[in-house]
């Protein structure tokens with residue numbers, strides 16, 4: 198619509214400057230030292246929503262970081278869209294690998310470099326500006342609610358409780374989230390699924406204290422070696438996961454679904470070159486997109502033990518540790534897989550060591566049916582602004598609250614992400630292309646329009 202185009206054109210520099218302001222707040226949810234920044238960021242998000250024209254905006258305290266809730270209700274008889282996003286970000290470390298400060302947003306070649314630029318402040322803010330645009334051009338025809346949390350990057354430990362306790366407040370006809378990626382501006386896509394997560398930590402203990410590796414080495418099992426052997430045994434030569442029962446509940450995709458997936462463009466040479474690797478790795482019998490989309494995986498996220506400081510220390514350590522997570526697909530269950538992982542370590546541990554395995558956060562996988570009203574509206578909105586029907590794809594990441602929204606609110610979640618896989622999420626030099634930011638603001642109003650009047 199021309200009025201939207203004109204409004205965006207007139208205000209685009211201000212939209213960007215406002216986002217840069219938000220990106221300057223180091224809202225790292227994982228670190229206690231950033232608690233004041235979390236509060237400041239929640240306040241800033243609330244303030245921006247007020248300025249955009251909502252008629253109610255509140256900060257809800259939780260046992261952790263606050264949730265920002267806001268709404269613009271024009272007519273309770275009209276459809277209501279609940280927009281979810283998160284204002285928290287991942288830690289920025291390792292800092293020395295950033296080309297500009299993670300909280301000093303810098304624009305280079307049309308890209309905003311900053312922690313949270315894409316995940317998720319930049320994408321969340323597109324919705325705030327789209328609302329402003331709808332209100333200012335007098336074209337809002339539905340109700341919009343916002344639920345912006347501050348704990349997504351630490352597993353949303355308190356949001357579930359907030360949602361269950363505020364079902365009436367959050368009542369909506371669908372949930373709209375921009376916190377994922379698309380293939381490219383030339384090849385738009387929509388995530389129709391996200392994977393679940395089971396995250397555990399393993400502590401392996403050998404001797405009751407650190408030992409001199411010359412005096413005892415050779416006679417006492419080294420917990421690092423034992424842990425490494427156990428970890429190495431988790432995949433076989435075909436890169437299948439060896440844990441009995443791990444694949445038991447996996448919903449296999451039909452040949453037809455796999456054929457459709459294979460139609461999404463994928464350039465293996467570019468993919469490898471971008472990552473600086475010579476050969477791809479993964480479960481035999483599946484393509485790269487299938488490996489990250491429809492198949493469950495097991496990844497080591499961290500491993501440590503013994504001496505890792507400067508210089509050399511000849512020590513046979515008492516303990517070794519690992520952080521391990523599984524990505525899950527429908528119909529796997531997060532708790533069930535976590536229990537399976539924990540039990541498996543107890544089963545395979547040799548008598549030289551004892552095992553302590555504990556559960557971190559988890560979350561269930563999610564699938565959006567492409568025949569749902571919400572998906573159809575998103576598809577039509579993207580088709581309007583990109584000139585092409587978006588390709589439905591399965592995203593590899595996780596947003597644990599999706600399955601909870603569906604369960605608690607009884608509505609579908611649609612994932613209309615405008616990021617790119619190459620945006621360096623959770624990594625140094627995270628970025629968000631300005632073109633994607635503006636494309637998102639341009640597309641979101643059409644979602645509301647088509648959801649209200651299909």
Ligand code: BES
Pocket residue numbers: 316317349350351352353376377378391394558559560592593594595596597622
């Ligand atoms: N926005 C991501 C999830 C995502 C990324 C979905 C790319 C689709 C494509 C989200 O902020 C995230 O990082 N989630 C975590 C899970 C959470 C429990 C820490 C993840 O996927 O590791």
Ligand code: MN
Pocket residue numbers: 283316317349376
């Ligand atoms: Mn995110």
Ligand code: MN
Pocket residue numbers: 287316350622623
């Ligand atoms: Mn993230």
